[in-house]
Amino acid sequence: MRQRISETLDFLYPRYCEVCGRPADRPGRHFCSDCLNRLPFTPTDGCCRRCGRAAEKLDGEFLCTDCQTYRPAFDRAASALQFDGDAREAVNAFKFRSRLWLRNDLVDWMEAVVRARFKVGEIDVIVAMPSTFWHRLDRGYNQCAYLARALAKRLGKPYEPFVLRRKGNPRKQGRLTEEERRTNVSGTFGVLRPRVIVGQTVMVVDDIMTTGSTLSECAAELKRFGAAKVWCVTLAHSLRS
Ligand SMILES: [Zn+2]
Ligand SMILES: [Zn+2]
Numbered sequence: 001m002r003q004r005i006s007e008t009l010d011f012l013y014p015r016y017c018e019v020c021g022r023p024a025d026r027p028g029r030h031f032c033s034d035c036l037n038r039l040p041f042t043p044t045d046g047c048c049r050r051c052g053r054a055a056e057k058l059d060g061e062f063l064c065t066d067c068q069t070y071r072p073a074f075d076r077a078a079s080a081l082q083f084d085g086d087a088r089e090a091v092n093a094f095k096f097r098s099r100l101w102l103r104n105d106l107v108d109w110m111e112a113v114v115r116a117r118f119k120v121g122e123i124d125v126i127v128a129m130p131s132t133f134w135h136r137l138d139r140g141y142n143q144c145a146y147l148a149r150a151l152a153k154r155l156g157k158p159y160e161p162f163v164l165r166r167k168g169n170p171r172k173q174g175r176l177t178e179e180e181r182r183t184n185v186s187g188t189f190g191v192l193r194p195r196v197i198v199g200q201t202v203m204v205v206d207d208i209m210t211t212g213s214t215l216s217e218c219a220a221e222l223k224r225f226g227a228a229k230v231w232c233v234t235l236a237h238s239l240r241s
Contacts, residue, residue, distance in 0.1 A: 018093065018102060019086045029105050031090070039090075040082040041109070042237070044116040051212050052078035052117065053237060072212050073220035074230045078117040079209055080109035083236035091236050095143050095207055106235055107150045110205070114155065114233050123231065124200035126152040127163040129207070129218065130189075147235070148205035157203075160196045164189055164204075164218060178211055188214070189221040198226035209237040 015024040019035035026033065047054045048064035050072060055064065081087040093099040094106060114120060128148035135142075145161060152159030167190050191197070202222055206215060209232070219230035 018090055018099075018105075029108070030102055031105050035086065039087050039109075040084050042079055042082060042113065044113070047078070047117070050074070050076060051209075051237075052076070066212075070213075070216070072216035073223060074204070074212075074215055074232045075219075076118065076229075077209065077212065077215060077232035077234070078113050079234045079237035080106075080113040081236040083208055083238045087236055091207060094235075098141070100141070100146065103146060103150055107147060107154060110147065110151050110233055110235060111154045114151070114203075118203070118231055118233075120155055120157075122201050122229075123155065123157050123203050125163075125196055126155070126157050126159045126203045126205060127197075127222075128159075128161070128205050129215070130164045130166050132166045144205055144207055147207070151205055151233070160193065163191065163193050163196060164221070165192050166190075189218050191221055191225040194225040197222055199228050201229040201231065202227045203231045203233060206232060206234045207236070209234040 015028075015030055016022065017024050017032035017035055018030045020032060022032055024030050024032050031039070042052070043054045045060065046056075046058045047061065048067055049061040050063055050067040053064055053066075055062070081091070083091060090102060090106070094102045126148050128142065128145040131142040131144065149159045149161075166188055204215065204218055204222070209215060215232045215234075219227075219232065222230050
């Protein structure tokens with residue numbers, strides 16, 4: 001229903017570029033070609049094979065020092081963009097200000113990074129990072145589920161809703177230090193429908209990766225319930241401080 005509403009809005013209102021405000025020059029999209037070309041997309045080469053972060057002056061794949069130290073539970077992760085400048089604005093507009101009509105643009109970018117960085121044929125099922133009850137109450141939707149469903153459709157893969165749930169309400173991650181973030185998430189997730197993930201390569205869709213600790217926790221729980229591999233794709237990852 002929500003999807004149909006956003007498509008109707010698309011049809012009724014002329015489309016303007018989300019960044020510069022000029023008319024968008026591509027059908028069904030809300031970023032003009034100029035602004036699109038300036039967005040900070042992550043490179044597809046020279047990235048950590050585990051967390052997907054790029055490093056300057058390195059080619060091919062490597063294991064970054066963070067992944068060597070913290071050993072995230074997911075097998076592979078990649079982000080479409082760096083969470084910076086206009087990309088940060090776009091992701092926040094979608095996440096916090098209900099600009100759901102940006103979905104086609106955002107899913108374009110996620111689809112591109114998945115095709116570049118993962119073996120799409122090996123993905124068995126796509127799930128979304130669950131939002132907390134309070135977030136859903138606040139925003140009225142789970143932005144990750146919205147992205148995950150659309151991405152699954154593009155990739156021709158099954159999307160399974162309500163596979164994961166968040167237990168309780170961990171303290172807001174945004175205000176914590178990096179070390180606190182890593183401990184704050186433990187015991188956060190539960191698996192509601194283990195049958196759909198047992199023995200499967202599961203792709204988790206999330207919006208922003210910061211330290212990766214939330215995704216790692218989520219992946220650990222999926223594996224505890226029998227997932228064979230956990231791959232993560234996010235819209236954006238924050239820059240390292
Ligand atoms: Zn523009
Ligand atoms: Zn890494």
